Amino acid sequence: MKFLDFNPNVIKKVGLILLTATIFNCGKPAESIEITPEHFHQSVDKVVEIMIHDIFSPPVASRIFVYPNIAAYEILAQKSSEFSSISDKLNEFVPIPKADVNQKINIDLAALMAHMELSKALIFSEERFKTLQDSLYMQWEKTNTEEFEQTKTYAMNVVDHIKVWMSKDNYNQTRTMAKFTVDTDDPSRWQPTPPSYIDGIEPHWNKIRPFTLDSAQQFKPAPPPAFSMDKDSEFYKELMEVYNVSKAITEKGDDSEEIEIARFWDCNPYVSVTRGHFMFATKKISPGAHWIGITKIATRKTNSNIEETVNAYTKTSIAIADGFISCWDEKYRSNLVRPETVINQNIDPDWLPILQTPPFPEYSSGHSVVSGAASAVLTAIFGDDFAFDDDTELPFGLPIRSFNSFNQASSEAALSRLYGGIHYRAAIDLGLKQGRDLGKHVVEHFNLKAPN
Incomplete structure (x- = not known):
């Protein structure tokens, strides 16, 4: 049997090569963690999914959407050449702590971490969000442990900072305020509607601290037509429009x-659904979530980068x-009765709106204000x-609708409430004006400019 002849010189050379390779690899800097706009879309989508499950009211x-977005934006603004901090433009907001330039803090990652941590804190089903978060954290920590740990520490400092600001917006106080009192003696006043006859939700939402408004009353709309069953009155004409349009559509x-x-x-x-003796609910997104979905569509279509995506x-x-603060302020001030109640009591007891009131x-x-x-x-x-194709409702079995502009979409969203049988004309038209005036204020407040 022939044995291999090991040359001592060859062994030395091989050993030197291996040692050099080991030293080189140990000294090689770890790969930086890469964050893309899709990570933010993923975080937002998960929040929407959980919000549907947890059934949060529209206000x-x-x-839930706004605080995580602000946290992410403010972190990114530190390194952005295009977007500056808006801390001085938000009511009672104190600038966030700055990232230590001497540490290996990944600003994009910190923004996403803050977005995820605050989102998780604002929902009920935290474990559902934690599953996504843990899988990403594990991946990032393996990629670059030092960067991950230092970035996470910084992100949590920002989260704690935002939580202090958030805790002073009167939300917690409104949780213990009295329920809305229904005036059953006044036919013009709102009453709970079928099938569940739920109490009026969030009657104290006008006490929530606004973000850019001077007060909840800043964009108070003109009052609606006075309640009247006189057939020549403006209110009665609007009431009959709801009834007649609904019947024609049906x-x-x-x-x-x-x-x-x-x-x-x-x-x-x-949406409450009754089947015999059983009642169950079908769950959908809120009006705000629909427009957040449209925002995602727009940023994807324009290939927006992380900063542009979070800005939008x-x-x-x-x-x-x-x-919502502006709208809810008016809702519980005017306290106007819904078409379903008036039509059932005075015109057609068997009439049902196409949408549930x-x-x-x-x-x-x-819908008109927010849209x-x-x-x-x-x-x-x-x-x-x-122009964009709105596929936001596909998960709920509804087809894509296409629009030539955001204004066209908002006009259709407002008009949908007449088709659905749940709003009079004034609430739609004046509500849309209320929302657009408020939106214009936000545009001017942040000095937003459309592309050329």
């Missing part, structure tokens, strides 16, 4: 475009949040003639 949902059948539009913009987080999410969510007063229309506000901001960011 509360707007609050006669066309379920495949009519008006019904498609009504259902597409329904965005009712909790942040400014839009601020407009939506202030929109939401559990709060009629004027002004929340007007969001569309104004998105128009300022992406342009007036921005």
Whole structure:
């Protein structure tokens, strides 16, 4: 049997090569953790999914969106040449702690971590979000442990800072305030509607601290037509418009475009369904979530980078949040009865609206206000003639609708409430004006400029 002849010189050379390779690899810097806009979309999508599961009301949902976005934006603004801090433009906001330049802090990663941590803190089903978060954290820690740990520490400092600001917005105080008192003796006043007859939700939302508004009353709309069953009165004409439009649409059948539009913009987080002795709920996104979805569509279509993506999410969510504060202030001031109640009591006891009536007063229309506000901001960011295909409702079995602009989409969203049988004309038209005026204020407040 022949044995290999080991040459001592060869062994020395091989050993030297291995030693050199080991030293080289040990000295090689670890790969930096890469964050893309899709990571932010993933975080937002997960929040929406959990919000649907947890059934948050539209106003509360707007609050869940806005704080994480602001945190992410403020972190990114530290390194951005295009977007500056908005800390001086937000009510009672104290600038966030700055990242230590002597540490290996990944600003993009810190922004995403803060977004995820605050989102998790604002929902109920934290474990559902933690599953996504843990999988990403494990991956990032393996990629670059030092960068991950130092970035996480910084992100949590920002989260704690935002939580202090958030804790002073009166949300916790409103959780213990009295329920809304229904005045059953006054036919003009809102009453709970079938099938669940739920109490009026968030009657104290006007006490939530606004983000850019001087007060909840800053964009108070003109009052609605005075309640009257006189057939020549403006109110009665608007009431009959709801009734007649609904009957005409119903006669066309379920495949009519008006019904498609009504259902597409329904965005009712909790719809009660009765089957015999059983009652259950179908869950959907909120109106704000629909416009957050449109924001995602716009940023993807324009191949927006991380800073541009978070900017769009942040400014839009601020407009939506202030929109709900403004709208809810008016709702419980005017306290106007819904069409379903008046029609059932005075015109047709068997009439049902195409959409289920939401559990709060009629004027002004929340969809109109929020859609007007969001569309104004998105128009300022992406342009007036921005065409897009809205696939936000696909998960709920509804087809894609295409729009030539954000304003066209907001006009359709507002009109959908007439088709759905849940709002009078004034709430739609004046609500849309209320929202667009508020949105214009946000645009000017942040000096947003549309692309040339």
